[in-house]
Amino acid sequence: MSTDLVRSYLRDIGRVPLLSHEQEITLGRQVQELVALEELEQELEMRAGGAKPDHEQLAKAAQLTPQQLKKRLRSGQRAKERMVAANLRLVVSV
Numbered sequence: 675m676s677t678d679l680v681r682s683y684l685r686d687i688g689r690v691p692l693l694s695h696e697q698e699i700t701l702g703r704q705v706q707e708l709v710a711l712e713e714l715e716q717e718l719e720m721r722a723g724g725a726k727p728d729h730e731q732l733a734k735a736a737q738l739t740p741q742q743l744k745k746r747l748r749s750g751q752r753a754k755e756r757m758v759a760a761n762l763r764l765v766v767s768v
Contacts, residue, residue: 687763690760692760708750711750718732
């Protein structure tokens with residue numbers, strides 16, 4: 675049974691397309707922005723004595739509207755997931 679699961683996983687990951695150079699750059703920038711926003715959130719939390727900032731506070735500190743913040747967090751997370759999947763595909767193909 676575990677062989678079937680591994681075979682199924684390898685087949686599924688093989689369907690994920692490898693990234694072009696341009697895609698790597700674009701996705702990498704989105705992930706970097708996500709990391710920067712996460713670091714800013716941690717910094718605000720430390721300054722507030724452990725209280726996690728709300729969405730509006732984080733947006734203000736990032737000089738974004740709440741809608742822009744939400745969009746950038748979402749696109750950064752999707753970019754991260756896409757890069758992980760493509761890199762898993764690369765590892766499997768090697």
